[in-house]
Amino acid sequence: MKKYSVVFIFSLIVALLVTIDFAFAQRRGGGMRGFRSNATSITANRSRGFGRTATSNPRRYAVYKKTNARTGQVYYGRTSGRGSTRSIVARRDRNHHMNKAGYSKAVPIRSSTNKAAVRGLEDKLIAKNTQRGRNGNAIRGISPRNPNRSRYHLESRKLTRRLD
Numbered sequence: 001m002k003k004y005s006v007v008f009i010f011s012l013i014v015a016l017l018v019t020i021d022f023a024f025a026q027r028r029g030g031g032m033r034g035f036r037s038n039a040t041s042i043t044a045n046r047s048r049g050f051g052r053t054a055t056s057n058p059r060r061y062a063v064y065k066k067t068n069a070r071t072g073q074v075y076y077g078r079t080s081g082r083g084s085t086r087s088i089v090a091r092r093d094r095n096h097h098m099n100k101a102g103y104s105k106a107v108p109i110r111s112s113t114n115k116a117a118v119r120g121l122e123d124k125l126i127a128k129n130t131q132r133g134r135n136g137n138a139i140r141g142i143s144p145r146n147p148n149r150s151r152y153h154l155e156s157r158k159l160t161r162r163l164d
Helices: 003-028 039-048 085-094 115-132 149-156
Strands: 060-067 074-081 107-112
Touching: 060 085, 060 115, 074 085, 074 115, 085 107, 107 115, 115 149
Parallel strands: none
Antiparallel strands: 060 074, 060 107
8 A cells, every 4th residue: 555545544534533523522512522612502401401511500719718716817718619609618628738727617708700809809818917917828829920910909809899
């Protein structure tokens, strides 16, 4: 067999496999693997009962607070997951590194589907606690040299206008 015919046959086989994969994906109501479905097929997936879609249970981001009763220091953190805010924070608190240092259970402060807003809020709370001298965090939530820091802080205004 000549070299160019082997390459030609190989490319035909690959094209055939891609076509078959695409056809099966269309029958399942989605697009090709690795690509997001459009709004029409998300609706179709819900009506057919195909698993969980991206809009039915979105990822939530939460800011929480832990307090050390002995020293009065406050630790702020953020976590994410699917489900209620309480369940997300409780899951993070189960194996939290500050539990051994005598910090209380984590208390949710705010949650959102906006990751940038939650990141900015965590940083603002850490900064405010540092000014009060009660900071339990070893580092800030966002580096002062991060070029997106101001964007995160602006996004956090969507969660709250006033920090107590």
